[in-house]
Structure formats: C-alpha cells, structure tokens
Amino acid sequence: MPGKSMILILLILLPVLGSGAASPAGEPDKSSWTVGILVMDGIYNTELVGPYDVFSHAKPFRVVTIAPAKRELKTAEGIRFLPDHDFTDHPPIDILVIPSFVDYQEQIRQEEIVGWIRDRGEKADWVLSHCWGAFYLAAAGFLDGREAMTFPPDIDKFAAMFPKVRTRKGFRFVRDGKFITSAGGVASYESPLYLVRILAGDEAARRVARGLVIPDWRLEKIPYLER
C-alpha cells in the first residue's frame, strides 16, 4: 500500500517543512519555540514589548511572561500588568529573555531570581538580554569568557563588575554562542529579529519587520557582533 507509506513519510517530514527554519549546524530543529520573558516590577516598557512583539508576530513562536509570583506588576514607566505565569507553573522555555529592571543592582544579588535564570538559561536553546539584563546573565555566570554588552552608558560599569566577561562596545547586540546581549531600548527589536531570521528564515524576519513598520529591514545594516 504505497499510499499509506507516502502519508507516513509526509507526517514525519511535516514538522521540519513546517518550521521553515534555515537551521545552522547545531541548532535543534523545532516546529515551534516558547519564548519566556522574565517580568518583575520596574521592567522597562520597551524591553518587554520589543521581544514580545517580534516573536509573537513571527509564527511559530509562542510568548509567555513569567514573574517570581503571580500578582499585579508595574513597569518602570507606570503600566500595571499581569504576568502569565510564575516561577513554578510556566511551560519549558526554548528562548529565555531577560529585559532590564529599575532595581537591577539589588536583584542580581538575589538567589531566587539569579538561580531561576541560571537553571532556565542552562536548559534553554537561546538566552537574550536587553539593556541591564546582561547584569543578570553575568551574575548567573553565563558570560564568563564570553563576549557581551549592555546598555551603552553602563558598559564601563559592567566591565568593572564582571572582569571575566569580554565586554564589547559599539554594537547594537552581541551574540556569543546561544547568548545574545543587546543595548536595550529600541534595539530590543533587533536581536529578536536576528533570532527569528536564524530560526524561521530571512523572509519571516523581514515580514515581521514590515508589520512593525521598520522600513527595509536587513541584518547587514545593523552593527552587531557574532561569535
């Protein structure tokens, strides 16, 4: 019965075909990715929304927000919002996103937060930070010996606090392996677009950029570093 075999082959191939991924060596092929964004009081609006919008407008990504505890939160600028999950009930995270928060200097000393980032970051395929989010990744030990960056005005402070990190200047974002640290602010749209391009292809990334009214988005125009 050749018809049945054909259907079987198609069923096996479909998840791969469906992903549309230009999969570089070593990237796991997945039919969809769950993006988990850490949210807490004092999160900066744009660093929540940049990655949220890029990934949620690009299929097949699913975005969830995850807070230490499930209660009302307030952004740095004043928007009151509700997280989707807490540290105990969220789905497995393929892409972990650490934005920046007003109280980052205290929070990077809190094991409840840094320990969660270390555990989920180890399991994730990709880990992204925006702005001061890099301080959390460095505190978790992820950036030792790696090239990384943070919010431009605080790069010297970051380099002094984390001498094992190979801190870089002059880029919008820096990728070293599965870790992508970005300048933050509106650059928080750029490293997610870079990752959509890797996982779902250039046309998918450009379609998302067009939807977000980023004219003529091309990776070549963005000053980034890749290792």
Add this chain to the structure above:
Amino acid sequence: MPGKSMILILLILLPVLGSGAASPAGEPDKSSWTVGILVMDGIYNTELVGPYDVFSHAKPFRVVTIAPAKRELKTAEGIRFLPDHDFTDHPPIDILVIPSFVDYQEQIRQEEIVGWIRDRGEKADWVLSHCWGAFYLAAAGFLDGREAMTFPPDIDKFAAMFPKVRTRKGFRFVRDGKFITSAGGVASYESPLYLVRILAGDEAARRVARGLVIPDWRLEKIPYLER
C-alpha cells in the same frame, strides 16, 4: 521696593523659562502636559509603549491611559493590563493619543468611542494617531481637508473610506496643524519625539532618544511632512 518687583517678574517668567519650550506661534505655553492615551482590548503593544515611553521619559510630560471602562484589558499580542482611568474620571488631556486596535473597523462606528475622541480631541492642544488610529480621527471628522496618513499597507483603503482627507504616502508621520498621524509600529516613537522637540526643545528630544537607544536621533533624518 525693587526686590519685591524682581521676585514678581521672576514668578511671572518662571513657568515660561521652566518649560524650556521653543514655542512656535500659536502654541500655548505650559509648564507641563498631560498625555492621555486611549486604551481598549486589542491595542497593539508598540503603539501603546512608543508614545508612553517617549513622553514619560521626557519631563515635564505626565502620561495616563484611559479606557471606556475601568477593567482588565488585553493587548493584541496578549499582555493583560489595567487602565489608569475611564472616560468619566480622567484629568484634562493636553495631548490625546489614539493608537491602533484590532477591531478598528467596528469601533470607528461606535459613537461612545468616536464621540469621546471628538470631544477630547477638540479640547486638546495636540492629537496624535498611530497606525489605524487615523481611522478614528477621520471618523470623528478631524481630518476633513487635512493631510494625513495611516499604516502604510492600508493607506489606499483609508483614502477610499475618507475621500475628504488629503491622504499622503511615503512618510513616517504627517503633521497638519495640531493633528499628527503616524505610520505606527516603531514609527510610534518618532512623532512623539517630534512633539517633545517642539514643546521641550531639541536637546530634550535627543536626550529621550539616547535613553531609548535610538542612536544619533535627528529630526532631519526622518521623512515626515509638516503643514
């Protein structure tokens, strides 16, 4: 008593000096501005956050979100949030901001919404729309005989629906008098920066842009139309 007169003169001048405004002819001088952003279910994240961030990072602007009713809302992309005010209890609005919403085609036929926009927009010093927000301004009659634009893929639809509007293509935003219609998406950061520049000066706008990691922001680099 010349000392007393001096103090009196200073007191009269202070609000003007304090605003730092490069006040064009006809602009009311104010020491602070209240920005009221309309929020409803299905609002697009970036069009909420772009104007919210630019104005809230630029003193002396105060940003509030205003919904038809005070209950939990959900953005188009899925963030659950709470409005600051409803249609009955918000402060007077100096700068009215109309973002875009998933259900814009139905909502521009709802008098509760369009009537509120018409009333508050008439009283406001400035009215900004982002993306499909221009459909609400046109439905309120504000754009008849004026130059305006909307989300680029829907400009032809907009022009057909509102033949009295002088619809324009090829810009990031269009200003006609006190009305500024923008393409939306990440262009939602640009027309608020333009307005901060008018009301608080070029250095204030550039400082906000730097904080939002928009490198070397200069109005001259942005394709906009001003009437």
